[in-house]
Amino acid sequence: MANRINTETLSGDRRYERSITIDRSKVKSIHELKKILAVKLGLPIERFDVVKMAEALVYENQEPVTSNTNLGNPIHIIVHPETRPVFDHLVTSAKDMIMDFEEEKRTVMSCGHGIVPDNLYDLCWNNLKDGAVQFQCPAIDTFNVRGNQKTCDEIWTLYELTVKAQLSADERILFEMRLSKNSIQKENGVQECPFCRCLSIRASEKNNRVRCLNCYKTKPDNAEFCWQCLHPWKVNAAADFCGNLECTTAKGLHMSQDILRTCAKKTIDQYRDVPAVRACPSCHALVEHERGCKRMPCKCKYQFCFVCLKPWRSDGCGYNSKCVSVAPCQVISQ
Template structure:
């Protein structure tokens, strides 16, 4: 089954307007579609993304292709070939996200450094998570109880455009997503984590939300928690979703009990190390299953499981011995 597909960029660049015939029986995923488009557009697959206009997001490569979900015309964003750093913005400061980066770092208005590609990924991931402004995440102070101070300086979209070398299409996509996030925040609206449709709750005291769209197609998995955006577990209480990551008081209480009562283990030659820790950055619970003391969290923060210091040249590392085993954390 063949289908005619038209392409346009968000910025209206005429060079990438095409009408392409796609065999849907051979095109199973978004990545398959991108490979076909790449040939027609004269680009590599990583040079562009397909935009889901209703959500102001891009389709992930592994998503299954449902032709009825695609816009007509298909809107794409073109990424720059390279994100270079202007000579006057090059800094010797380490990358605030990955301190082992050797590529040129650009200096931000707050004084911290970052590789432009990492800056783009950081800010886009924050937008996908609902951010309405861009904050510097560089860690400035830290203590073993899990409390730490980040820079949190605000970056403007103009600064990102210059220092992340945003293309015209990327700039428009950032503006679209910022507007959507602001709308959700100001009008007490949440985005369903399953289908991305906007949902409201019955009252400010009720964190159990039913997505009306999901309820029509998958009623057994249509409810989520307003606070943590995880599925509302089937056997959960009426006032708590049952997810340990939840920021409600009950979620923190359960997490604290796990931290307090978890087993102790030996890591390298360090004894009596709690087997479960709360990530010092996002406070998600992390269990040490095997391996060394270096622990990467799903939020991309890396820390030492023994002493809880950040894993970096200024924190803990493979060649640094921990002064002591950090005690059980207290969540605040």
Template sequence: MDIEAWMIRKLFRMNEGSQDQDCTSQGASFREKNDIIFTYRRVSSRSSATVMLEERPNTVHEVKMAVAKSLGECTDNIDVIDKATILETELSDSVTDDIVEVMIHRESRRVPKEKRTRKEDMFEGDMADGDRIEMSCGHAATPENIYRYCLTKLNSNDLGFKCMECSTIWDFAEIACKADMSEDESVFFTRKMSDVFIAESNDIRECPQCRSFCTRIDTNNKYVACQVCKENGRTSYSFCWECYRPGVHPHNCQHKHTQDVLDNCQRVTMQYSDIRGVPQVRACPKCELFIEHESGCKTMTCTKCHHVFCFSCLKSAVNGHLICGQYDSICTVAPVQKIGAKRNK
């Protein structure tokens, strides 16, 4: 092969290689332009983290996969949080619009060697897997069983963390320590416990405008002016202590707690599920705040205690999801409620 032919072939190969390289570069550039930046934050952290993804996660499982990829965690150790609720399958509207919060669980929970006991696990007896630790009441369990038991009660808005054997009340400090909680778990428990306490208190309300907590000095006055709104330069915001609607004196509260309102309200049809004959006014099954159904599906969230329930059959939701079917499914129509029945039991 002469020198001229050799040079021509070499130049051809160089050009061919550069074309391949350009194609590869263009392909990489194209993929980068289509990637999205997914932002999440751990419950215990004020700072957020990001991970590059080809598509934005649309389900809880997809969020877990993205966070697992970013942190090198197992998806089983990750929960997606909406305020103080653990989401199971679908993302709520507030989660899809904002930074997603996640809780990272312990992969394994340890018991210090000097605190291990041979006592039976109060939940599973000798069948319990792992070391056990003794609680202040004298009964024992594995840290994982302690944690799961208390988390189940917390998700049911029950703050009565009691020993399964003797019903002794455990305080949170002991639970957090002996369940070997992660920082995320501890913060989530604290947040959820605060929400449950506030929801059950008649002396604290959440301002419908700024979401700050308010108390009232005069318990006979149902018109409350939020001081946080005023201090932050917002228009002074007043609302009704009973129905949460903006209130200007004199305020005609549309949800006065009388049995007559429930007995004589109109019957409506649920738009999406076509359930007919549903009372237009219901009392929240948890706090008995009167709620009027104006439009939309049968899923209802109480503005006072944030309890989620079906407006038709009145069954409470589990982890934010109705147990009587999807928002557009048919279910039974519960009879007119009797207010005060819970208190009179």
């Protein structure tokens, strides 16, 4: 059955207001929907996203469209800029803090670190999706202005992000919406369920195990998550640790330390007795070396040498650099 739907941008840009007839029964995914909208809007499919207004998020391309999917009418979209240029006075020779091999122009942040605008946008948006209420620099602090701190952690304002990531008007509004939602949830002691995005509360402040009542109705075996790391609760027994190694609870740190201390040793390139598991020097998530060379990219986009643990860049370690020694088992702390 054909439906008449309208499109609007968050910023009210009338250039992208359309009235479109589509057959919802034939649209099986967000990607298929975006292909239809792209033709009507005259935009490449990568230039816009469909917004989940209630959650202040965007639909991923692979998400299915079912009879229960509430796209809304009008369908709200955000339009991304065609490019994200760097102003001449902000160009820096500093390496990209996330991917040091980037050759595109980098913009200098207020803390002095450099980053490609596209990477800046991805970094901050991913943090917002994970519940962040502010933007912090994740770069290793090579300027030594904060004592022994391993990461910079300088706070960036939304205004700085708008200028240096060249946010479109739609992106700026979506960022504000998500920031507000994250702040409200934090103040009211609620968390978004990572499965269905409904708001949940925990039984007590000391209990990190949360059951989403909405998920429990349909998937009782997969309805619990950890209050701290927002990952599925993996431990079935009555434990105070969720079972996710990247969790920041004290028990999680103890378990991570045990794994680092007792993991097997292996040979990487010409280096022997290298611990097979390392903690990322940036985000402290555990990373296991399965195969390949000593270069290790973490899921947080930080890259380091698995042998000596130096950052993978010109002033750290690289393919043409020989490691002076194999770094010992790491000691992690809160």
